[in-house]
Amino acid sequence: FLFLSLIQPSPVHVLSIDILLVSLWPSEEPVDVVYTEDSPDGRISMNCRARANPPASYRWRRDNWEIKLMEQPDEYYSLVGGNLVITNPRQKKHAGTYICVARNIYGTVISKEARVKFGFVEEFPQEERDPVYVKEGQGAVLLCAPPKVWPQEVTYRWIFNEFPVFLYTDHRRFVSQKTGNLYISKVEAQDAGNYSCFVSSPVTGKSVFSKFIPLIPLPPDDADIRVKFPDTTAMLASNITLECFALGNPIPHIVWRKVDATDLPPNHEISESGAVLHLYNVQYEDVGGYECEAINTKGKDWHKAWLYVESAPEWAETINNTQIDIGSEHTMRCVASGKPFPFIRWYKDGYMKLCSKRNQLSIWLKFSSLTFDDSGMYQCIAENYWGIKYANAELRVIACAPTFEFNPVRKQLLGAKDGRVVIECKPRAAPRPRYTWTKGKELLYNNSRISIMFDGSLEILNATNNDEGMYSCFAENDRGKSNSSGYLTITEATSITEPPEDTEVKVGDEVILRCAASYDPMLDITFIWAIDFRVIDFDSEWEHYERVMVGEDGSGDLRIKNVQIWHEGRYTCVTQTVVDSDTAYADLKIVGVPGPPGVIRVEEIGDTWVKLLWTKGADHNSPIISYTIQTRHNWALNEDDWKDASTTPTFLDGHVEKVEVTDLYPWMEYQFRIIATNEYGSGEASIPSLKIKTWDAAPVISPTDVAGYGGRNGEIVITWTVSKPSVHVT
Template sequence: ALFHLMCVWNVLIQFKPCSNDATGYGPIFEEEPLDIVYTKESPDRHISMNCRARANPAPTYRWRRDNWEIKLMELPNEHYSLVGGNLIINNPEEKKHAGIYVCVAKNMYGTVISKEAKVKFGYLEEFPDEERDPVTVKEGQGAVLLCVPPKRWPAEVTFRWIYNEFPVFLHPDKRRFVSQSTGNLYISKVEASDAGNYSCYVFNPQIGKGVYSKFIPLISTEEKKRYKADLVVKFPDTTAMLNYNVTLECFALGNPAPHIVWRKIGATDLPASAQVSMSGALLHLYNVQYEDSAGYECEAINQKWQDWHQAWLYVEAAPEWAVTINNTQKDIGSEHTMSCVANGKPVPYIRWLKDGYSYGKGELKFSSLTFEDSGMYQCIAENYWGIIYASAELRVIACAPTFELNPVKKYLLGANNGRVVIECKPRAAPRPRFTWTKGKEVLFNNSRISIMFDGSLEILNATRNDEGVYTCLAENDRGKANSTGTLTITEATQITVAPENTQVMVGEEVHLQCQASFDPSLDITFIWSLDFRVINFYLEWKHYERIMDSGELKIMNVQLRHEGRYTCTAQTVVDNVTASADLKVKGLPAPPGGVRVEEIRDTSVKLVWNQGADHGSPILGYTIQTRDFYALTEVDWKDASTSPTPLSGRSVMADVVDLYPWMEYEFRVYATNGFGDGEASIPSMKIKTWDAVPVVAPTNVGGYGGKDGELVITWTPVQPQYFYGKKFGYVVAFKPHDDVDWWYETISDPETRRYVHRDASFRVKSNDFQVREFQVKVKTFNSKGDGPYSLSTTVYYPRDVPSESPTDVYSRPVSSHEALVWWIPVKYWRKYDDTEPGANRIFVPASMNQTRLENMLPDSHYLIEVRAYNGAGVGPPSEHCEMFTKRAPPSVAPQMWRYISYSGKWLYVWWHHIPYDWFGNESFPLYYKVFKGILLCFI
């Protein structure tokens, strides 16, 4: 009896019907198990691994550990239990339950296995109990405190150091660095305040546990000798995963504390995603890409020496599907190929599973499918970084031919002298043999009639004699079936009036004719297309219109984009014919294409482009435009200087000259013909010109003497487009007028506009009756070299503050918020050391004797005074000038109506007066006036 049941089950599985309404399918995973790290300290005394698959009929589940099946059904198990498809491990033990698990889902259509999930037991051992030896170091020297972390899993932990007592943690800075690779604490130069006890603290975030070492005494002795930078933390060659983050470490000992600089070898800048932290010790690269793969260099610099280190960053990627597999239904005995392609680095290895068991590698080829080839197939791609699965069902079918779903059309139409195809597409497996009859006559292939591979019947040059009843007979080893249809021949459709080639100017209107003859028993439709794109008259009504009851096409307000080949298709249910004509549109030239930079120099580039269409008028010339990094808007393009000049209509390249060095540019080109300037090209890719020595010196160099030996030197900073390179700055030179030697100071901030030099010898002595003079000048520099100095300027160091005050101060109110002030000037004034900080101030050059005061309060009483100032301070005040600002204007507008005459030649206007302000806060209007329909009131 058992043998009988097994045989019946096997027959049911092997018989695959062809019906389309089959709803059964093999398992498809919806949830797969994940890697788990379990710790003994976990409050949960069980591990749950989830597995859920969708299938019809519902699947059954099994689990494997290290390729051995877990016996869940046959024997009771105190540790394992199955809930749905989920595996529960109670009271897990490392020796029994650590390993690689997979979930197996199965139904009558096949078996699939899940991706692998690792169960590991996490731990973090304690530090040894032995006391740590003290570290003795002299002040100014470097020190390294070794962590020597205990064994652990997972290996990813964070390191911190405790200073003297828990929980006082050391905060890394420019001098102190904690390596997250080794846990060691590095101090570039030890200071007296560093003395104390240190403990290495290790924390594992996945298991939530931390341990710390015995304290290590750090003893410092006095000596502050300087010594050179020495890199002691050096990142190794590193391999990172695509789209993940990576951190590179570099730290140096030295006194003074070294400064860390990072570079990407072969590039001017670090990647855009790069970020430097921990005072330069860490280089973070976020979301790394293949182009980030390169050599990286860290350089440690101090006043005694510089040290550097280079290593390589490699970027690789986990497998990712490029071509995968899909559920397929194939006829028994047919050929079939299954393949999948995965991208990744290293190149992924491809292998196959069938119903959960290994089935080959590379590509699967079937020369003659059998029922045994049916099942669930899984393509697996794996490399060092990961593994991915793709599943699909292959179903091999066999059935007798049937026309139930797709019979031969009952009534068929064909055009006289045309081609007729009568489709015959029954459902059958394996592929059937086809026989056609017309009435009782069996048809064979000849010069006009042929039976196609898919069973359809083709008739060429059909005539009325081909009318009749046609029957398709399909037969295979499972059975046979037939279907019948009646063929009627109609008159062929013919174009009688075809569209003609036409030329038209932009903005004009054109008509394209199209007429056709057709069988009167049929309906005809005219379809127009432009360059094989069917015209949508509903969406393009502004330009296209189809004349009713004809095939004529009207094109209104023709534009350049309407140029092309227009095709008229006259179509009936039986056949269609076409006729085409070219429409040429004359107008502005088309934009050039392929604009690109081929050579880059410091002040010029070689630009290349492809010529665009001239649109019926020869191109007279080209214009090149540039947009640099500091363009204010997207449309801020400027005409460029070129060589040669001008550019002829046959030009395809030119040198763009007079560019700024070290500037980001993009370029575009437009053509000109007899109709005017055409549309500009798509901008080129952005490029940066080479760097060069700066040639522009700061302007408005000047300054003044201040109090307590201050010499203030000022200048107008150079605009960024004149930096010409990186590391731009200023060199300030100054000297007393009678001295020979200049003093120099380097300013690295390009935005700086002021330098203050303090020297006690500059202070004015009581017996010094002369105003001291200084010569000052400023030049620029960048990484390529020094630029020119500005003109030398004389700066005067004053003996004292101004002793005179401005006279004849006079003011006049202009409005409720503004006033004008005049005075007779004194030739000094300064902004600092203000004795009246609560007053509002305006500073004007010494050459002016008037200014405008704005943002004043209406209807207010003001006292105005004028003072002179110089570098030493502010002089005495002038006599006070009193002034009252006007009241504020009315805050509401008149309410107005209007009346227009029937003739439209005059307009009558009336309005309500502004209400009187009884509180006196606003001025009362004196009269009203109308300007072109706008009512104004005057006060």
């Protein structure tokens, strides 16, 4: 077998590719290299090593063409161990996709693809930049016109008058990281000066800047969006930036929104200037239209574009190391998710396997009758625009005579009287052997009670004491034969003698569910309890459930303390020994006060009345007798100041789900809630309704404390006190 060894990359221009010829892929993935031709190192080193016994040999491919290193020396390529070194790399000759191939007698695997790319940053043109004249209060755009750069992940800044004085951006000044252009929404006198576009590449480490540009643009005064983000496709879980900036006087205000949604996604952040919308950890639900609107007192402008989210391949189902008999059928299948749909391909021993079948996101290899030639290292590769995913496994086809060394027939076998007994026979053998069974010296044949199953196991139905004895399994194929034996003992069957009974209990009470069984005294018995087929965990649920200790009479009762509504359900008692088991059921019904009624809806509103609708809540196995309507108004002293309301009809029986609340005050804000009552008492109140305000009406209470007195220059001053409704006086 071959085992993984990780090689740490050297600090400069090193691509680490780790090869694995066993069941697991290395944790460190290949890393693409971006090489700059002015690099002081002058070489690219790609590491590839596999710990193998016998040692692996190595070859390299570039763009699927093998690099000839063994036959003749090369002035650029050299092989050191398994590592490929490229000296004085040149873009036209050495840029491309590289794969390392490791091989020994057990098979061949290929590494993850590693791309070598050449980065560059060209200089700005040396021609003088034309000046632009602009009036104060107008907007301005200074074009960067950046030179050719690769890769295109660069940052833009602007020099103001002299290096290294960089322009500070704010709500009035904005630098687009898409185009490099500088936008000034409202030019002021202090903006006069010379500007230079500064481009930095974090990959190559190189920076360049343009000739200085004097300031002069002439845009309109109203809001005019000049920076418009395009339709954008983002990778799942990535961060993206949408830019939107407007010119105008006064300075426009930028508003962001998501089309057909009340709010922007929670994972958003808007820059201080409002011109940039950041979306972090983008998810599929963030897909949709995004709109920015620029507004000032003279007008507005808006722009809308779409965000699409896609994802790299991920394995939903993949392959594993497999050892399988010669002549067997076998299917290897890979299933991948991703957007767009990943393309899936197969390799065997480093070469593409063409005899595969596809079904949308899955692809499989099917073997109708395995041969030794099918043994080897298989790799499944899923790839789309956003990435590539590898899975690999070894398929080993074996042939051997039957042997019980690793899985003999159990020496001591147990079976329950009148029950079903299965004695397993699972030798290691390839191809599949023929099976025969004996009891003592008697050769066994299939009949109505005894049968030899396809996998070699022996099945005995309705077992009796006469079935006790020594059983032997014989396995034979074209490579040899072997046998293994065990003694079968028949025990008394396990049977529940006192099953639990259906029970009704009130909330807060205690109940015991009985369960007793008869069983063979030579065996140990276990009682397992479950509610609605969920096994009860007595350690974590001790506050309510307690196991009554098993006595000599074979009982295992269940005590439920402080019974609650959620304890209602079907309880199962399972009595189990190592040989057999028995099961009994009982239903536990819980009675108690009603649950809260459903959502309240205000159907109509008047000046002193409203009509309410609601839905019935849980009655908890006792019919609802009546409902009580309560109100709370905006003059309440505290949040819990609920009062019983007047209704029509006055008494609300358990079948009512609609009522008119009366004796309310006009132009008052109210909320309502409902409480249900049955024979066990009143339950919890419903969730309060939305706040509503009754219609206005003529006053029904006159002001009090009316008084008057003479003022200056023939004036009369009249004072009074506004009377509050008596219901609010405490």
